Amino acid sequence: xxxxxxxxxxxxDLDVFAHKKYSLYSLVALPAVLSVGLxxxxxxxxxxxxxxxxxVEVLLNAFAFIFIVLPSLLPTILASxxxxxxxxxxxxxxxxxxxxxxxxxxxxxxxxxxxxxxLATYLGAGVFVVLADQLTGARVGFAxxxxxxxxxxxxxxAPLACIFSVEVNVMISSLVSDLRAAQQLGxxxxxxxxxxxxxxxxxxxxxxxxxLLVVSAFLAALDLLLFFLGRGTFRREKILTEWK
Amino acid sequence: MIETQGLTKRFGDLTAVNSVTLGVGExxxxxxxxxxxxxxxxxxxxLSCLVSKSEGxxxxxxxxxxxxxxxxxxxxxxxxxxxxxxxxxxxxxRKNVEYYGKIHGVAQNRRDANIxxxxxxxxxxxxxxxxxxxxxxxxxxxxxxARALVHDPKVVFLDEPTxxxxxxxxxxxxxxxxxxxxxxxxxxxxxxxxxxxxxxxxRVGIIKGRLLAxxxxxxxxxxxxxxxxxxxxxxxxxxxxxxVKRARGGGxxxxxxxxxxxxEDPLRDNPEIVQVLTKAGGRVVYVTDLSSGLEAxxxxxxxxxx
Numbered sequence: 001x002x003x004x005x006x007x008x009x010x011x012x013d014l015d016v017f018a019h020k021k022y023s024l025y026s027l028v029a030l031p032a033v034l035s036v037g038l039x040x041x042x043x044x045x046x047x048x049x050x051x052x053x054x055x056v057e058v059l060l061n062a063f064a065f066i067f068i069v070l071p072s073l074l075p076t077i078l079a080s081x082x083x084x085x086x087x088x089x090x091x092x093x094x095x096x097x098x099x100x101x102x103x104x105x106x107x108x109x110x111x112x113x114x115x116x117x118x119l120a121t122y123l124g125a126g127v128f129v130v131l132a133d134q135l136t137g138a139r140v141g142f143a144x145x146x147x148x149x150x151x152x153x154x155x156x157x158a159p160l161a162c163i164f165s166v167e168v169n170v171m172i173s174s175l176v177s178d179l180r181a182a183q184q185l186g187x188x189x190x191x192x193x194x195x196x197x198x199x200x201x202x203x204x205x206x207x208x209x210x211x212l213l214v215v216s217a218f219l220a221a222l223d224l225l226l227f228f229l230g231r232g233t234f235r236r237e238k239i240l241t242e243w244k
Numbered sequence: 245m246i247e248t249q250g251l252t253k254r255f256g257d258l259t260a261v262n263s264v265t266l267g268v269g270e271x272x273x274x275x276x277x278x279x280x281x282x283x284x285x286x287x288x289x290x291l292s293c294l295v296s297k298s299e300g301x302x303x304x305x306x307x308x309x310x311x312x313x314x315x316x317x318x319x320x321x322x323x324x325x326x327x328x329x330x331x332x333x334x335x336x337x338r339k340n341v342e343y344y345g346k347i348h349g350v351a352q353n354r355r356d357a358n359i360x361x362x363x364x365x366x367x368x369x370x371x372x373x374x375x376x377x378x379x380x381x382x383x384x385x386x387x388x389x390a391r392a393l394v395h396d397p398k399v400v401f402l403d404e405p406t407x408x409x410x411x412x413x414x415x416x417x418x419x420x421x422x423x424x425x426x427x428x429x430x431x432x433x434x435x436x437x438x439x440x441x442x443x444x445x446x447r448v449g450i451i452k453g454r455l456l457a458x459x460x461x462x463x464x465x466x467x468x469x470x471x472x473x474x475x476x477x478x479x480x481x482x483x484x485x486x487x488v489k490r491a492r493g494g495g496x497x498x499x500x501x502x503x504x505x506x507x508e509d510p511l512r513d514n515p516e517i518v519q520v521l522t523k524a525g526g527r528v529v530y531v532t533d534l535s536s537g538l539e540a541x542x543x544x545x546x547x548x549x550x
Binding site for chain 2: 002004005008009012015016019020089090091092093094095096097098099100101236237240241
């Protein structure tokens, strides 16, 4: 596998995405709303309900999980376009007739969805940390973020969740012929990740080093499995002859 | 450069391409003619390693299309223009072409030189930084041709390269095909356009599921003995028509001031008919060979295969 060729594919897809302003708006809007909305919600809880420092800390801890959910949601916007979009634009046939292998194409398209999604997640996390500390610092008594758990989420779990979502979405994109179907099916990736978030919010799962290690190991195993599954299910002929 | 032996493709119960055997030499321009659904695109896709074969064998540049390890090598030495240009509409002409140069691993100096040469040759250099979405169909097709050629492929596959294009764009593309031939490249193209095939192809194959004939356009045309010539007269009257009917026996039809006559050998028959017309007092204004030999051969072969 020639990595430089995957990077060429990724660069081209990034260039194409950069011209799709509605995708860009979606990519920016979701992290912006969550990163601003969640700290503001906490501030309102403090102001109106007089939430205690402990309650605020528990919520801050749970909200940090959103940075596992976010990088798994954002790729659905871009990765669902990967092969379906190319098919709709009829640019897939010339691309498939180049020497790029299935693995190189999948990796390139995956990178193109992964990088902006992770970047948007990090920018959102930056805004979240600053706002959360500003709005809750007085009640908690110290700047809650950054802490080791959030760093582990951003450095390990978020990229793994993003890879998981990218792989699922790129794979779906190569198997279905309709952009809406790709996006709708792609959202299914949120079921396991969303489940984690619900467990965190309901205090069944707390944000600790051990729980993060388990979640990360699970995601890493899934990522590896999906890469090979994606290569195995990628069929140039099916894409060209069975899509209408 | 291209060899096929009994090449067959089935989609379920449908046999799209049935036991095609042909050879295309290095530097040859080969045209595959056939009606819609005749298997032209499927043949091209098999040779480009885009779809698998069901039976038979084929090699491109000495590599076997049926061997997975050869597919990447074949794709590296071919340039493909599919039926639809399939460009990235938001990207410029230069970026569309450059992407394919990069993906084929062409070094930057050579890539830049090739892009400039091709875009200039196709009259696109001044529009190189314009998004292709704003281009006409003909201009998009030219960008797609440049994209197919940016890595100097040894074999070029073109699927209906001039379909629905204006005459000027069609001529540019025909000229490029002839230039590729002069450079020693092998060109394999699908077309409905018999006139175009006659102008640029060294040999043509007529396909309708199976390959019905392969030869040079001239030789295929010469095999046809049933052709039709139109003789337009200043004024056509009943006596003149009767004179020609007497001389020819049959196959004569009058419409307005034009007489349509079935001929076997235009070179022999047309002067004789002009002589009869003149003797009968007619004044011949134009003589037009209505059906090209290739067209007649094509229609007969495709018709017989029904």
